[in-house]
Structure formats: structure tokens, C-alpha cells
Amino acid sequence: MRGIVTGGIIVLIAMGVGLFWYQGRAEVEAAAPPPSLAELPSTASPDALPSGDPKDMVGPAPPEATELTKEEQRFFRYDRDRNWRISRTEMLATRSDGFRKLDKDGNNLLTFEEWAVATVDKFEVADADGDNELTPREFATTRPKPAKKRKCAC
Known part of the structure; x- marks a missing residue:
């Protein structure tokens, strides 16, 4: 029984290899060879280059x-689909806490106005005078707070 199964597998592998070899050979034979120099028109010399003069053509x-x-450039870095709304997935999972702070109405969509209000508030807090x-x-007061480092990873 083991010999029959092994023989069947070997026959299938041999047929697959033969099929790929046959298809590969057919594709090579179907390609046309490049024209020889004798077949080119007499005006075309192998050393002549085509002219690149555009004349009156305009691109x-x-x-x-x-x-x-x-601020709009910064907003569009997150708004990937350009619908003037930043969804939670666009804001990235690592920024979900910041997203929740900016989403004032809690609808999981951040409008440009919500984004701008948060930025203006941040500016006004930083502008002490x-x-x-x-x-x-x-x-320097607008710099993000550094992450707390763990003393020991024991």
C-alpha cells in the first residue's frame, strides 16, 4: 500500500515538472527574435540617434x-481619506488617549474645528504674557511630557 501511494506522488510530481517545462519552452518559442541589421530601412543606421527636438509641443x-x-497640513497627516474627519483608526491606536481628549462631542469623529480648538487652547496656555x-x-512648555521610565524590569 505504501509503495502505491509513493509511486502515485512521484508520478504527479513528474507530471507537474513536465507541464511547467513544456509551458516555459512554449513561451520562449513564441517570442519573436529581434530584427537583424539587414531588415532595417536603409536610412536608419545603427549609430544614428533619434531626435529629441520638441519643436512647438507643449506638455x-x-x-x-x-x-x-x-495646522491644516498637520491635520491632513492624520486624515488619510481626505474627508475632513479623522476617524479613530486614522488617529492610530497609540494615540487613542489623545484622540479621546480632542473628541469633545464623543462621536468618535474628530472634526477640523475640534482639532483647531485644542491647538488654540494649547497655544493660549503656553502664551504666558x-x-x-x-x-x-x-x-518649550508645549513639549510632550517624557514617558516615565521603569527603574527595574525584574
Whole structure:
């Protein structure tokens, strides 16, 4: 019984190898060989290069970039589908706590207004003297708090 099963497996493997060999050979034979120099027109020499002169041709106009504010650029880094809403999956799982803080209405969608209000609030807290400008010392207060390091991983 063992010999019959082994023989059957060997026959199937041999048939598969033969089939792949046959298909590979057929594809090579179907390809046309490149033309020889004798078949080329007499005006075309192998050393001649084609002309790259565009004459009066004009290519398509490049796309125009929209002027986005820095806050909108930051917003769009997270808004992958460009629907002006950042879903929870777009905000990434590692940022879910920050997302919950920004989502004021709790609908699991972050609108641009919710995002902007949080940023304005952060700016106003950092602007200690109220002059609508951040000094280097005031800007340093906006830095994220460092993560607490565990003393021992025992």
C-alpha cells in the first residue's frame, strides 16, 4: 500500500515538472527574435540617434498646490481619506488617549474645528504674557511630557 501511494506522488510530481517545462519552452518559442541589421530601412543606421527636438509641443500644466496652513497640513497627516474627519483608526491606536481628549462631542469623529480648538487652547496656555507670540521659553512648555521610565524590569 505504501509503495502505491509513493509511486502515485512521484508520478504527479513528474507530471507537474513536465507541464511547467513544456509551458516555459512554449513561451520562449513564441517570442519573436529581434530584427537583424539587414531588415532595417536603409536610412536608419545603427549609430544614428533619434531626435529629441520638441519643436512647438507643449506638455501638460503641472498640478497646482493649494496653500494649506501649517495646522491644516498637520491635520491632513492624520486624515488619510481626505474627508475632513479623522476617524479613530486614522488617529492610530497609540494615540487613542489623545484622540479621546480632542473628541469633545464623543462621536468618535474628530472634526477640523475640534482639532483647531485644542491647538488654540494649547497655544493660549503656553502664551504666558498674552502677546500672541511664543518665546523659546514659552514654546518649550508645549513639549510632550517624557514617558516615565521603569527603574527595574525584574
